[in-house]
Amino acid sequence: MMNLFRQLTLQWRITILTAIVLILSSAALTAFSILNAQKTLVPLINESISISKDNTSGGVVIQGTDDEETENDFTPLRTAKRDFDLGSVLFCLVITVVGTGLVYFVSGKALRPVKNLSKQVADIDERDLSQRLTESLSHDEVGSLTKSFNQTLDRLEEAFNRQRRFSASAAHELKTPLATMKAGIQVLSIGETATIEEYKENVHTMETSVDRLTQVVNDLLILASSNEESEELNEDVYLDAIFETIFDELSPLYEHRGITYSIDCDTVSLYGTAPLLYRAFYNLIENAYKYNCEKGSIAIRGSETEKGVEIDIEDTGVGIPAEHLPFIFDVFYRVDGSRSRNTAGSGLGLSIVKTIIERHGGAIKVSSENEKGTKFVIQFPR
Structure with a gap:
């Protein structure tokens, strides 16, 4: 029964539930009216007349307050009582039927926006996700x-x-x-x-x-594997040591360009996976070399804050245009295709940096100006 009910449309389910409420309410009201009439009207009649039985004729004698005796078999009273009860029941049925019909009509009107919404949704498929539903001006649930x-x-x-x-x-x-x-x-x-x-x-x-x-x-x-816990974060990684190692590896490759660097991390350390952090910082510093100016500089600063550890990697390079900043961490995204070919790379470096940092619970932000340089700010929680 419940499965059959669930298969009905929402309009019919609302109508059926409302009809049940109407039937129960009307039945209760009708029963109350009949009982109230039984308890109220009949005693009033009995107070105004007295009823006795004539032993001689076997009939019924009704005697009023003026002592006038009248024989009566109570047929009019019974008829009136029956008509009242029948009228109450019929009124109950009429109210139920009319109310149910009105509920079906009104609920259909109320649910029409939902039907239109469902029709629009059905017309959208994976081949064209540019379609949008028509938003109504009303601030009701359908609009939301x-x-x-x-x-x-x-x-x-x-x-x-x-x-x-x-x-x-x-x-x-x-x-x-x-x-x-x-x-x-x-x-x-x-x-x-x-x-x-x-x-x-x-x-x-x-x-x-x-x-x-x-x-x-x-x-x-x-x-x-960005969401997999394949490698546990299980060691202290000292920033000054890891950055010195990266610069020792990269500096000889760009020595002819006269780029200088500075590291200011004191004894700041992170708790994580050294190979992954090395890969992330390596990618950032390699980009700082690739896109730097002749005789430019790279500055690394690490410090402990109330929220955790903050690392700044800043260069004096060519910078990144503002329209490209929201997309530089996307997979295979290149700011300039021709520039990327000249400097090599697959467009995966910054995506990997973001993935590794987020795996360690951190976040990375970037700010840049054309021909002035780029600054990456990395924050790790305690």
């Missing part, structure tokens, strides 16, 4: 639901667009080294008199392409 649904569509559309960009960028990043490897193999297979030097050159090219593919795959694995 419509607004919430449109906001959900905004988030879904953005997520789908990011997924499409991710798929296209991943395919491009994987396709380029594969194409290079295939071209080298074809050159060797066509050339009948290939020299040892040509073989060595192609092997070196293929090795470089394989390294690039491996790096992209490893980066994607880090991003894919």
Whole structure:
């Protein structure tokens, strides 16, 4: 019975429940009227007349207050009582039927916006998430639901667009080294008199392409495991030591550009996973080198605050245009495609930085000005 009730439309369920309430209310009111008449009217009649039985004739004698005797068999009184009861029941049924019909009609009117909303929602599919529901001017529940649904569509559309960009960028990043490897193999297979030097050159090219593919795959694995607890945060990581190691590794590569650096972290430490934190800071400092100006500088500052540990990484580089700042942590996002090709990279570096920092419970913010530099602020909880 309950399953059948649940299969009905909302309009019919409201109508049935209201009809039940009407029946119970009308029945109770009718019963109260009949009982009230029984208790009130009949005693009043009995007070105005006296009823006795004539032993001689076997009839009934009604005697009024003026002692006038009248024979009466009470038929009019019984008829009036029966008519009253029947009228009350019929009135109850009429009220129930009319009330149920009105409820069905009114609920249909009230639920019409919900039906229209359902129809609009049914017309939206995954191939086109740009459609939006028509928002009403009223501030009722339907209007609130419509607004919430449109906001959900905004988030879904953005997520789908990011997924499409991710798929296209991943395919491009994987396709380029594969194409290079295939071209080298074809050159060797066509050339009948290939020299040892040509073989060595192609092997070196293929090795470089394989390294690039491996790096992209490893980066994607880090991003894919952002919600997994594969590595426990189980050691103290001292900032000054980790930054010194990173600069010792990167400085020789950019020594010809005359970029200087400074580290001011005292004895500040973090509790986490050293390899992951090293990878995050390495990516940030490598970007600070890549996009810095000739004879520029990189400043690292670490301090303990009331909320935890704060790390500032600031450079004097080319900066990031304001319109790109909201997207720089997106997977495969590049501020400038031509600039990215000149400096190499897959567009995964900052995405990995954000993933690692968030895995440690932290947050990262960025501020930048064109031709003035970029500053990353990283905050870790205690």
